[in-house]
Amino acid sequence: MKKLNQLFKRYWQLFSAAAVVLIIGLGVFGYSRSQVHAAAGRTRVVFWHEMKGPGQKKLVTFINEFNKSQSKYEVVPQFQGGYNDVIQKIMNTHGTDASPAIFQSMDISTSQMYHSGFTVPMQKFIDKENYDVSKIASVARGVATRNNTLLAMPFNTSQTTLYYNAGLLKKYNITPPPVNPTYSDITRVSKQLYDRSNHKVKGISVESYSWLFEQFLSNANEEFANKNDGHTGISTKVNFTGPTAIKSMTWVQDRVKYGDFMNFGSHKNEMAVFLSNKLGIYMQTSADMSVLAKGLGKNLGVTYYPRPDGVKANGISVGGASLWISNDKSEAVQKGAWEFTKFLINPKNQARWEKATGYLAINKDSANEPILKQSYEKLPMLKVPSDQLKSAKANYTNSGIFVDGVVAARSLIQNAMQQIYAGKDVYKSLKAAEDSYNKVLESNNLANGWTK
Amino acid sequence: MIESLPSTKQQPKGPEANQEITAKVKSFELKKNDKYYAWLFLGPSILLLTVFVFFPMLRTLYLSLFLTDTFGNPTVFVGLKNYAILLKSTSYIASLKATGTYVISVSIFTIIFGLLLAALANQKLRGIGFFRNIFTATMGVSVSVSAVFWLFMFNPSIGILNKVVTAFGFHPIAWLTTPGWAMTAVIATTVWMHLGFTFLLFFGALQAVPKSLYDAASVSGASSRYQFWHITLPMISPTMFFVAVITLISGFKSFGLIDLMTGGGPTNATNLLVYRVYKDAFMNGNYAQASTEAIFLTIIIAIITFVQFKLLAKRVNY
Structure with a gap:
């Protein structure tokens, strides 16, 4: 019994010691936090971002420069993990001290952010100071626009691009694909490469990735979801079985059947194989550019995303993420967030951003900046994705998909693509994905009270 | 609590025996308090389990009977439809x-x-x-x-x-x-x-x-x-x-x-x-x-x- 009593005493001693440590710790932490705020004498603008690697490095440089360039605001960067994580975090912290003043959120979250009502449209600040937003690429603005109001500012922007190994093409005496190619232009190159290399080199790879499927539709001006891809209302149905959907997937399946196609399972694998001269063509984000240019140098070829034969290219939408300003912070903080946004998208910084990361400069004036001019002169193909971005005029089908929960649609399409690559019927595979997602849309609209 | 079990050994004699008896009485009194000890020792783990296990479990069960909106809030009751x-x-x-x-x-x-x-x-x-x-x-x-x-x-x-x-x-x-x-x-x-x-x-x-x-x-x-x-x-x-x-x-x-x-x-x-x-x-x-x-x-x-x-x-x- 004595032992038990001792244990009991010990227990309380430990417990109270832990409690004291905790209280002191919290006190010190709270004090130091308020100290940061007070000592700076500036308005604190917390910025949540999801950039890793070179992107993060460059972003931190920009933030330091911004903080030095003026004395009113202090931007505090906080890395928050992946794009999907941030959406959940915003939904759960809005209205608390933990929420950021400005945050980066991915292209397909636009609809969800809009419906949350947690943000101030960028348009408000643009109108206030007559900021010339026409300098920002039109399709980039398109993904973050509702009713002619710019909701968020596109920041790290990429587009799908077609890469080919120009060195291999030269070796086997094959004419490179033209700018703005059709499916058959690509087929020709891919087949020739496969045949002339005695099947040692694969012609083409298209990752089973829904973003690529979506861009096939965009480039042919075909709707993904009704109500103009959700831009003019709440989408109630999706369309994965339209003419272009079938045409593009049949095209890929034909390549699988011929043998010049290979599915590498992941972007990383695909890139590694391409760099080791075992693959002629692949289509991926323009952000691969810096790595590919470093690996292949002048042997890298780049051209626009392909379009169906006989169809005029409509242009493709952008991927990446935009900057959103939260509405749960004071006017002064919001103003600071806007000033920071302007700083990030000015021509010079966008040019440096493109050079450092491979994301596309969204500011049209960036191309005149010496830093980009020089690198374009050195390797002219670096300019191709940026030309592709500027060449498109925004309309509903090339401005992203304004639907809540596109992520779920993406995994269904990905599944359908994998089935198609494995030889299943194109229409049936796509139809199954379409039916499944229509059910998701229906219950989602019901849960959010959007069904009449 | 082994100490409080009645001993089957021979009772020792003399002053030691008295001590033993008083100790026994004390331990008997404390036995009534055992449940407080029980709560004291189990309390923290029960609290932690409630917050991090039982509540989420019940919440999961609850959510499974609804449709959830963009914020993850349950909005429309659907019963067992999700299961079906x-x-x-x-x-x-x-x-x-x-x-x-x-x-x-x-x-x-x-x-x-x-x-x-x-x-x-x-x-x-x-x-x-x-x-x-x-x-x-x-x-x-x-x-x-x-x-x-x-x-x-x-x-x-x-x-x-x-x-x-x-x-x-x-x-x-x-x-x-x-x-x-x-x-x-x-x-x-x-x-x-x-x-x-x-x-x-x-x-x-x-x-x-x-x-x-x-x-x-x-x-x-x-x-x-x-x-x-x-x-x-x-x-x-x-x-x-x-x-x-x-x-x-x-x-x-x-x-x-x-x-x-x-x-x-x-x-x-x-x-x-x-x-x-x-x-x-x-x-x-x-x-x-x-x-x-x-x-x-x-x-x-x-x-x-x-x-x-x-x-x-x-x-x-x-």
């Missing part, structure tokens, strides 16, 4: 089958290879210590690291596995992009990851089998195969049971490898139940569906663990 949808969904049934294949293969192969390695390492040979260390090495490798280098080995064009396959004159295999091979690849990687720990357990068990038993068997002329089936196996059966339970349960919980190697693909062939819950909740934002799946998973694991204890426990010699 799930049971009718062909992709869920496929996930169930895939999980079954995965979990069973992983535990069987882990046991076989773990035991094999342990039996090898149990020989008294020169330099065996080196191999004993090597065999446990996978314990020190994190999931992400092993996923990354297996990914490179599985690369269809430049991976070492296909180099080996083509060297033998076969066609290169699309390891992670054909459904059957992807499952094989994921199983192989998981078994490899589990092997270190399993080896350690089996090796320890083998070392603990008394030598005298083998000596006795040898004297009576039993073959080494006979010795294995009738001495080794029964003696290590508790370890075997333990390994079976933990590999089965960790198989159900497998997440990191799937996420890094296949992302549930191709064509959902490796979309195991846990991964599915994660995907539905945190990527698709469909908390209601994910909650329903989580409840199903709980039921499945509970049933399997119960059956396992009932069936296997009988065959274990302690």
